Amino acid sequence: MTIEQIELRKMLTQMLADNGINRETIVDFVKSIVEEKVEKAIYSTVHEVDIDGMVRGTVRETTKKALQEEVSKKVRSTLSSVSISLECHESVPHLRQIGDIYECAECGGQFFIDMKALKDSDRKAPLCPYCGSRATGT
Numbered sequence: 001m002t003i004e005q006i007e008l009r010k011m012l013t014q015m016l017a018d019n020g021i022n023r024e025t026i027v028d029f030v031k032s033i034v035e036e037k038v039e040k041a042i043y044s045t046v047h048e049v050d051i052d053g054m055v056r057g058t059v060r061e062t063t064k065k066a067l068q069e070e071v072s073k074k075v076r077s078t079l080s081s082v083s084i085s086l087e088c089h090e091s092v093p094h095l096r097q098i099g100d101i102y103e104c105a106e107c108g109g110q111f112f113i114d115m116k117a118l119k120d121s122d123r124k125a126p127l128c129p130y131c132g133s134r135a136t137g138t
Contacts, residue, residue, distance in 0.1 A: 097108075104128040104133055106131050107128060107131040109130035112132075
C-alpha cells in the first residue's frame with residue numbers, strides 16, 4: 001500500500017467511527033440488507049410463478065401415468081386368459097385370400113366372392129371372373 005492509500009484508509013475509518021460504524025455494525029448492516037433482498041426475491045418469485053399451473057400439470061402427468069399403468073396391467077391380465085381357437089376350412093387351390101379380396105393364381109385378378117352363395121350353388125369352387133379358372137382347371 002502506498003502512503004496515500006494508508007492515509008485514505010485512516011480517514012475513512014475515522015469518519016465511520018465518528019458515525020458509530022465499526023466492523024461489527026457493518027456485518028449486521030450487510031446481513032440485514034441481504035436478508036431484505038432475499039425476502040423480496042422469494043416474494044416476487046412465488047407471486048410471479050403460476051404455482052396452480054405447475055400443480056395442475058404435475059397432477060395431470062401423474063394421473064396419466066397411473067392410468068396407463070393400470071390399463072396396461074388389466075389388458076395384459078385379460079389377454080393372458082383369452083384363448084383363441086382356429087377352424088380350418090377346405091381351401092380353394094387356385095385362389096389366395098387377402099382380407100376380403102381373393103386373388104386368382106392363374107391370372108392374378110382380384111375379386112370378391114360371396115361364399116354363402118357359393119355354398120348354396122352346386123359348384124365346388126368359385127370361378128375367376130377374369131380367366132374362368134377354377135380349382136379343377138379352366
